[in-house]
Each structure stands twice: as structure tokens, then as C-alpha cells.
Amino acid sequence: xxVSRPCLGYGLGLRSHYHQEILEQSPTVDWFEIVSENYLVQxxxxxxxxxxxxxxxPLVMHxxxxxxxxxxxxxxxxxxxxxxxxxxxxxxxxxxHLCWSRGNAHQxxxxxxxxxxxxxxxxxxxxxxxxxxxxxQPLVLENVSSYVRAAADEFSEWEFLEALSxxxxxxxxxxxxxxxxxxxxxxxxxxxxxxxxxxxxxxxxHLAGHADYGDYVIDTHDHPVCDPVWALYQRTxxxxxxxxxxxxxxxxxxxxxxxxxxxxxxRELGGIALARRSLCA
Amino acid sequence: xxxxxxxxxxxxxxxxxGAAADAALGASLIGGPSLDVETGLAIYHNAYRARLxxxxxSDFPTVRHWLGDDEFEALTAAYLRECPSSHxxxxxxxxxxxxxxxxHLVPDQGAPLAELIRLEWAFTLAFDALPGEPLTLEAMxxxxxxxxxTLRLERLPSVQWLDGRFNSLAMWRAVKAETAFPxxxxxxxxxxxxxxxxxxxxxxRSLEPAEAYALSGMLxxxxxxxxLCAELAxxxxxxxxxxxxxxxxxxxxxxxxxxxxxx
Numbered sequence: 001x002x003v004s005r006p007c008l009g010y011g012l013g014l015r016s017h018y019h020q021e022i023l024e025q026s027p028t029v030d031w032f033e034i035v036s037e038n039y040l041v042q043x044x045x046x047x048x049x050x051x052x053x054x055x056x057x058p059l060v061m062h063x064x065x066x067x068x069x070x071x072x073x074x075x076x077x078x079x080x081x082x083x084x085x086x087x088x089x090x091x092x093x094x095x096x097h098l099c100w101s102r103g104n105a106h107q108x109x110x111x112x113x114x115x116x117x118x119x120x121x122x123x124x125x126x127x128x129x130x131x132x133x134x135x136x137q138p139l140v141l142e143n144v145s146s147y148v149r150a151a152a153d154e155f156s157e158w159e160f161l162e163a164l165s166x167x168x169x170x171x172x173x174x175x176x177x178x179x180x181x182x183x184x185x186x187x188x189x190x191x192x193x194x195x196x197x198x199x200x201x202x203x204x205x206h207l208a209g210h211a212d213y214g215d216y217v218i219d220t221h222d223h224p225v226c227d228p229v230w231a232l233y234q235r236t237x238x239x240x241x242x243x244x245x246x247x248x249x250x251x252x253x254x255x256x257x258x259x260x261x262x263x264x265x266x267r268e269l270g271g272i273a274l275a276r277r278s279l280c281a
Numbered sequence: 282x283x284x285x286x287x288x289x290x291x292x293x294x295x296x297x298x299g300a301a302a303d304a305a306l307g308a309s310l311i312g313g314p315s316l317d318v319e320t321g322l323a324i325y326h327n328a329y330r331a332r333l334x335x336x337x338x339s340d341f342p343t344v345r346h347w348l349g350d351d352e353f354e355a356l357t358a359a360y361l362r363e364c365p366s367s368h369x370x371x372x373x374x375x376x377x378x379x380x381x382x383x384x385h386l387v388p389d390q391g392a393p394l395a396e397l398i399r400l401e402w403a404f405t406l407a408f409d410a411l412p413g414e415p416l417t418l419e420a421m422x423x424x425x426x427x428x429x430x431t432l433r434l435e436r437l438p439s440v441q442w443l444d445g446r447f448n449s450l451a452m453w454r455a456v457k458a459e460t461a462f463p464x465x466x467x468x469x470x471x472x473x474x475x476x477x478x479x480x481x482x483x484x485x486r487s488l489e490p491a492e493a494y495a496l497s498g499m500l501x502x503x504x505x506x507x508x509l510c511a512e513l514a515x516x517x518x519x520x521x522x523x524x525x526x527x528x529x530x531x532x533x534x535x536x537x538x539x540x541x542x543x544x
Binding site for chain 2 (some may be wrong): 040042045066078103120151214216219
């Protein structure tokens with residue numbers, strides 16, 4: 001199964017901080033990505049704004065709690081709620097992360113890396129198929145930032161993603177910033193990662209900022225996108241062609257206009273990269 | 282290590298107190314050119330605590346103000362040790378905080394703090410509760426005369442009923458308004474406070490004892506309007522129906538009640 005294009009264009013992560021301004025200003029944003037869990041509630045402001053924004057913009061659902069690689073059974077109630085929310089907002093697609101966020105006993109509320117082994121591969125692939133059976137659509141999985149990796153790894157992360165998408169028919173959300181962060185932390189070439197992914201499976205891209213501590217980098221989503229990530233993004237689009245691009249910000253929220261300006265920068269740099277791609281074709 | 286064993290070791294490490302991992306977990310991991318395994322693991326260890334503590338700080342700003350940052354952090358750390366998160370959404374992380382405080386502090390300390398926790402948690406519950414179908418003045422005006430005596434009410438899903446013994450509401454107001462924070466005081470008589478959401482906005486209101494008695498009669502004891510009037514006649518005499526109608530209008534205006542469908 002390959003991802004059908006055209007893409008959604010250039011979107012922003014929807015955060016409650018901006019709900020009212022979005023309705024008042026109708027900013028030039030092609031689409032919004034919601035954090036699904038923020039809207040798995042019964043009533044109140046979140047759902048009011050969600051419904052109003054869904055009337056004006058295409059939406060994508062992006063979860064953080066699926067824990068597709070976790071040691072527990074998949075949470076049927078969570079999947080049911082996710083499906084109900086999808087019925088409400090009609091998302092263009094539903095994504096989460098290639099990670100585990102729940103342990104044997106407790107919720108860990110983080111996007112924890114998996115060992116990239118054959119055991120993990122078959123375990124996760126079976127669970128992806130289970131989720132897809134419930135949601136009745138391909139699951140889109142994102143590569144996470146990481147700060148340790150397993151000594152037992154039998155695959156690189158990109159080899160694992162490729163194999164997983166092949167075995168389970170899931171699609172991929174390529175977070176360019178996460179590739180950069182993990183590449184800095186683990187010392188691999190970020191382009192080798194991106195080039196190693198199956199291009200036809202990449203449904204969406206993420207862009208975000210991070211905190212650079214010199215010796216290592218933490219994925220904080222509290223800064224603008226940095227120049228090396230912009231460069232990697234352009235090279236990615238030149239390689240892939242048009243792919244839906246999403247800018248995330250989760251802390252130190254700037255005025256909405258500033259975020260829209262940053263998205264316009266993505267639009268401009270993306271346009272240049274796609275023009276270069278056309279010229280070379 | 283098998284995947285499941287490795288994840289168990291990782292989970293134990295995250296939930297444990299120390300930022301140093303045991304030897305087996307450490308040996309199962311690889312660092313990077315300038316990020317060693319200890320530092321990499323500590324990033325996860327710190328992030329777990331920081332994320333959960335931030336959620337509780339945001340849900341209980343008045344409790345935090347009262348205790349101060351250090352004591353709040355110590356109390357919430359103890360809470361998180363005993364009650365690690367069990368819901369996929371951090372929205373529910375504070376659900377057991379009140380009960381934890383009641384279990385762990387001596388009653389003199391625990392009771393006022395638990396009451397303040399309950400008040401702040403009530404706002405989080407009201408914030409995203411089901412809207413329900415509020416009874417409206419228009420609907421009441423359309424009630425046939427014969428329906429009034431048997432009218433019964435239920436509270437809307439967002440309505441939180443709080444029996445207060447302390448000046449928790451004054452503390453909450455002081456933090457909200459950024460005015461001088463009062464000392465904790467036991468009230469001369471207990472007071473009912475309601476927290477609810479009208480439309481999209483959370484509201485609160487203290488009830489005088491007589492109104493609280495009447496509302497409790499309808500919501501908790503299932504009295505019909507006629508039964509309420511009869512109940513009030515003991516203290517209000519002939520004025521009972523007028524007072525009952527006046528309160529009823531207030532409850533409907535506030536957006537507190539819906540018509541009982543079960544009878």
C-alpha cells in the first residue's frame with residue numbers, strides 16, 4: 001500500500017493556547033493537527049473549539065498514548081474513544097509514535113524508544129494490524145527522539161521503520177527534527193536515516209525546535225526550527241516531493257502571527273526545494 | 282534481555298527514586314559520541330517527574346501557593362510514588378490526590394488541605410464534564426400547571442457539590458485574584474459551595490444553609506417540587522412556595538439542574 005498524494009499542505013499543531021485566536025483570525029494555515037488525547041473528553045471548551053475549527057480546516061489526529069510497543073495489552077477503551085473522536089472530526093489520517101508510553105504496571109507518559117530487534121518488529125507489527133482493524137484505516141507512525149539506544153539492536157531505526165511499514169502496512173510520519181536530535185545524540189548521519197525510509201510510505205512530516213546542550217540535544221518543542229533542521233527538511237522534500245508538513249510548538253508559545261510566519265518560512269523553503277526537484281527531474 | 286524484561290527494568294528505573302540505573306539496564310544500552318548512557322537515562326528520569334509534577338502544579342495552584350514550592354513538590358512526589366499514573370491522559374493524574382492526603386496526614390493537617398484539593402479538583406471536573414440538558418426558564422414557563430407538583434430535578438453532570446468546613450474558597454479566590462493569601466480558618470458553620478460549568482465557563486457559588494437544604498432535598502433526596510414546598514412550610518409557613526419558586530428560578534438561571542427523566 002502506498003500513500004496517495006496530493007498532500008494537505010502546511011499545517012500547525014492545534015493547541016488550546018491558540019483556540020480563540022484561530023477562530024477570530026482564521027489564519028492562513030492549510031490544516032491543523034490535534035493531539036487526540038486533549039479532545040478525548042466529554043464536553044467543555046476543548047470540544048467546542050474543536051468542532052468550530054473542524055468546520056473551517058482539515059484536521060489530522062495525532063496521539064501520544066497508543067503505546068504501540070508497550071508490554072501491555074492494547075487499551076480497547078482508548079481505541080474506542082479514538083474511533084469516536086475520528087467520527088466527530090473526520091481526520092485526514094490518524095497518527096501516533098513508534099514507541100512505548102505505558103509499562104507493565106503504569107502509564108509513563110513519555111515516548112520511550114524500543115529495541116530495534118526482530119522480536120520487537122513482529123510484536124509491534126501484530127499490534128499495528130490490531131489497531132488498523134479497529135480504526136479501519138492505516139495507522140501513521142512517527143519516529144521519536146531518543147537519548148539512549150538498545151545494545152541489542154539488530155536494525156537501525158530506519159531499517160526497522162521500513163520493515164514495520166512493509167509488514168503491517170502502516171504509514172510513516174517523518175519527524176525531521178527528531179531525526180536531527182537522535183542523529184546528534186547517537187552519532188549517525190541524519191540523511192542516511194531519511195534516505196533509508198520507504199519514500200512511498202511517508203504520509204506527513206513534522207518540524208519543531210529543540211534545546212541544544214552542546215553535548216546532546218533534547219526534543220523540547222519550545223524553540224523555532226533551527227537552520228540545520230530547515231536544511232534537512234529542504235533536502236527531504238527535494239527527495240520525496242510534496243508531503244504534508246506540520247509545525248509543532250508545545251511550550252514558550254509565541255504570538256500566533258509569529259508561528260504562522262514560521263509556517264510561511266516552511267512554505268517558502270518547501271517551495272524552493274520542490275522547484276529544485278522539478279528542475280532536476 | 283527479552284523485550285518485556287527490558288521494558289520492566291526501564292519502567293522500574295523511571296519510577297524509582299534514584300537517577301542511577303541498575304547494572305543490567307545500563308549494560309543493555311548504548312550512548313552516543315558525547316551523550317553517555319547515564320546522562321541519556323537521566324533525561325528520561327527527569328522528564329517523567331517534571332511532566333507529572335507540572336500537571337499537578339497546574340491542577341492545584343492554590344494548594345501549591347499554600348504549601349510553597351518545596352513542600353508541594355515533596356507532597357506530590359510522595360503521592361506519585363504511592364499512586365503512579367494509571368490513566369493514559371494526564372488529565373486524571375490528580376484524581377487520587379485528596380484521598381492520599383487524607384490517608385497520609387494527621388487529620389488536623391489533612392482535613393483543610395484535602396478540602397482545598399477537592400475544591401480545585403472540582404473545577405477540573407466541571408471544566409470538561411458532559412453538558413447535559415439544562416432546564417431553561419422557557420421550558421419551565423411551558424410546564425402545564427399539573428406538572429409542577431411532581432417536578433423533580435437532577436444536577437447537571439458538571440455540578441460539583443462541596444461541603445466546606447474551612448475557608449478554602451477564600452484561599453482559592455485570593456490566588457485567583459492575586460490578593461493577600463488568608464490563614465487557614467475553620468468556618469463558624471459549614472458551608473456548601475457549588476462548582477459547575479455554565480456554557481463554556483466554570484462558575485462557583487456558596488449557598489446559604491436554607492438554600493443548600495432545599496437544593497439538597499431536590500437533588501439528593503429526590504423530593505418533588507410539592508414535597509419540597511411541604512418540607513419548607515415548617516420553617517417558612519405560607520411563604521414556602523414563593524421561596525421555593527424563587528430558588529428554583531435561581532438554580533435554572535445558574536444552569537445547575539435538568540428535569541429528572543427517571544420518574
